[in-house]
Amino acid sequence: MTATDLPVAIAYQFAVIQQARGQPGVGLTLHLLLHGSSGESTVFLQLEPALVWKVRDACAGLAALHADHYQNFLAKRRASHQLNYGDKFLKTLPAKDAYRLFHRRQGELAVPLTFRTTLQRENMGILVESTPTSLGLILRFSRMPPADLVCRLPHDLAFLLADSIDEAIWAAEWERGGLADAPGH
Numbered sequence: 044m045t046a047t048d049l050p051v052a053i054a055y056q057f058a059v060i061q062q063a064r065g066q067p068g069v070g071l072t073l074h075l076l077l078h079g080s081s082g083e084s085t086v087f088l089q090l091e092p093a094l095v096w097k098v099r100d101a102c103a104g105l106a107a108l109h110a111d112h113y114q115n116f117l118a119k120r121r122a123s124h125q126l127n128y129g130d131k132f133l134k135t136l137p138a139k140d141a142y143r144l145f146h147r148r149q150g151e152l153a154v155p156l157t158f159r160t161t162l163q164r165e166n167m168g169i170l171v172e173s174t175p176t177s178l179g180l181i182l183r184f185s186r187m188p189p190a191d192l193v194c195r196l197p198h199d200l201a202f203l204l205a206d207s208i209d210e211a212i213w214a215a216e217w218e219r220g221g222l223a224d225a226p227g228h
C-alpha cells in the first residue's frame with residue numbers, strides 16, 4: 044500500500060481528557076475525519092500523555108524535513124488570522140487545499156463528554172510508526188482489534204496538529220500535572 048492509497052485526514056477535533064474540571068489532563072482524544080477509497084469515515088483515537096508528545100514530535104519534525112511546505116503553511120496561517128479576513132482568505136485557496144478543507148470541515152466533528160473524561164481502552168492507540176513522505180506524514184497506531192489505524196496527514200494538517208497539541212499542553216488546566224509533566228518534555 045502506497046501513501047496515496049491510505050485514508051487521508053481531512054479534519055480533526057480534539058479534547059483534553061480530564062476526569063474532572065480543573066484536574067490535570069490524563070490524555071487526549073482526537074476525532075478524525077478520514078477520506079479513503081470507500082468514502083469518508085470518522086474515528087476516535089485516544090492517547091495517553093507520553094504518546095501525545097510522540098505524536099506532537101512526529102508532526103513538528105515534518106517542518107524540518109519540508110521547510111518549503113512549512114513556510115507555505117505559516118503564510119496561510121498568518122493570512123487566515125488577520126482580523127475580518129480569515130473566511131475571505133480561505134475562499135482564495137483551491138477547493139482541495141488541506142488547510143481550507145480542515146477549516147471548512149472541522150466544525151462537523153464533536154467530542155462527546157465521555158471522550159473528554161475517560162480513556163476508553165477500545166479507542167486508545169499507540170503510535171508505532173511515523174513516516175514522512177512527499178505527501179505529508181503517515182501515522183500508524185496500534186489499536187485493539189478489529190484493526191490498527193493507518194492514515195496520512197497532509198503537511199498542513201500535521202503542522203496544525205502539532206500547534207493544537209502545543210496550545211493544549213500549555214493550557215492552564217494542564218499546568219498542574221498530566222501531559223505537561225510527561226518524561227522528556
